[in-house]
Amino acid sequence: MNSPNSAIMQSIEELNYRVTIGDVATKSGLDVKVVQQELLNLASDTNGNLQVAETGDIAYLFPSNFRSILRNKYWQLRWQKWLEKAWKIIFYLIRISFGILLVSSILLMLIAIVVIVIAVNSKNDDDNNSSSRNGGGFLFFPRFWFSPDIFWIFTPNYQQRRYQRQLSNSKENELNFLESIYSFLFGDGNPNPNLEEKRWREIATVIQNNNGAIIAEQLAPYLDNINIYNERDEGYILPALIRFNGYPEVSEKGEIIYYFPELQVKxxxxxxxxxxxxxxxxxxQFSQANSSQKILAIGLGIINIVLALVLGSLLTPEVAQEIGGLILFVDFLYPLLLTYGISYLTIPLIRYFWLKNRNNKVNQRNYQREEKANLLKSSKELELKINYAQQFANQTIISEENLAYSTEKDLLDQQLEQRNKIDEEWRKRLGNN
Structure with missing residues (x-):
């Protein structure tokens, strides 16, 4: 058995547990037919009630604890909720693992280089090599790089200064250091994860704000790939008609308006x-990490690849065999360490240019939609069409007073109440006469 649609359940909660098909379709942006079937299934599974108005329209009334009822009924929902919690933990561990890997790589190569330098120095002293070699270029390079200043990024004072700067401009949900490494490498995901849901929610809201009757140009600012110069081609509205069960109507002047009966009922x-x-x-966004975190991430990447190159110049098969132990292990891992060092800086660079191209397309789409929205405001012709469309506007409210039937009460009692209501109306009419 399939799990209930989460968007529909959230819409029910936000609409205070009493809804129509049009209400939920507007709130969720889902297909009217999908909403209708899901509401029926949910009402059946959660002991919800159907309220039928005298017009034949239906409202659905759900208990406020319908989620608890569903969780108790379906083990799939309980399993899904557990998986969501587990995945949050797993994904967090994945995010911080890249930062841990970077720091571990730097420390491992530092230790390996220090061990190799000490071993070579010790051997040279035992062999009474000339002082020129001891003070020459071979050892000067490591000593230069391994002076105490190299550890400035790991000192407590640096961390304290960095965090003090962050406190002066703190933000909620700011990334920590390990998360910022992942963000620098791979970014923070799609900034429009629910774009299609948002698109259809806004379209349904426009339709319902206009009491279920609109013209095609009113939906154009929410759609893509529309030729703004071909004003007569309104084929782009077909997906909205199918999704929300809309119908076209042609005026005497040949203008087409569209009305949506289900979205007219609340x-x-x-x-x-x-x-x-x-x-x-x-x-x-390239990264949600702040400027200090980005600079630190780049700096660590440069240090990482420099250390890999230095280690490569010192690490030979003979040295590895002679020293053994940790150096043999590092010699085995060295191709991976070098590959990681190169990839660490290459991946963000490629991603930067890829995002730049992608954002150009996003800006272009936003500009085109904004242009259609401005046209809608400035055109007198479109204003006349919108006014004509309002002739088909309608709003039906299913209130407690106009209910013909509800599953909350016994059918016989409702028939008796309906009969009494009719008798009361007749008595009022006879009294007026």
Whole structure:
């Protein structure tokens, strides 16, 4: 058995547990047919009630603890909830593992280089080599790099200064050091993870704000790949008609308007919902790490690859065999260490240019949608079409007063109440006469 749709359950909660198909379709942006079937299934599974108005429209009433009822009924939901918690932990460990790997790589190569230098120096002293070699270029390079200043990034004073700067400009959900390494390497994911859901929610909101009757140009600012110069081609609205069960209507002048009966029915009176004038995509960020974290990540990457090159110049098969132990292990890992060092700086560089190209396309789409939204505001012709479309606007509220039937009560009792209501109306009419 499939798990209930999470977007529909969230919509029910946000709409105070009494909804119509149009309410949920507007809130979630889902297909009307999908919403209808899901609401029926949820009502059946959670002991929800159907309220039928005299017009034949239906409202669904759910208990406030319907999620608990579902969890107790379906082990899949309990398993899914556990998996979500487990994945958050696993993904966090994956994120910080790259930072741990970077620091471990640097420390391992530092230790290996120090061990090799000490071993070579010891051997040279035993063999009474000339002082020129001891003070020459071979050992000067390691001594230069391994002076105490190299450890400035690991000193407590540096960490304290960095955190003090962060406190002066602190933000919620700021990345820690290990997370910032992952963010520098791979970014922070899609900035528009629910773009399609957002698109259809905004489209449904526009339709419902106009009481279920609109023209195609009102939806254009939320859609893509529309030729703004071909004003007569309204084929782009077909997905909205299919999704929300809409119908076209042609005026005497040949203008087409579209009305959506299901989105004209509400469970209660609700005002117009604020909606963006056009669908705006967020730009892809290179990294959410702050400037200090990015500089630190780049610096550590440079140190990592320099150490790999230094280690490569010192590490020979003869040295590894002679020293053995840790150096043999490092000799085995060296190709991986060098590959990681190169990839650490190469991957962000490639990603930077890729994101730059992708953001150009995002800006272009945003500009086109904004242009359509501005056209909608400035065109008198479109204003006349919108006014004509409002002739088909309608709003049906399923209130407690106009219910013909509800599964909350016994059918016989409801029939008796309905009969009494009819008798009362007749008595009022006769009294007026």
């Amino acid at each position: 469970a209660e009176v609700r005002g117009k919902v604020s909606v963006s004038p056009y669908l705006k995509e967020n730009l892809w």
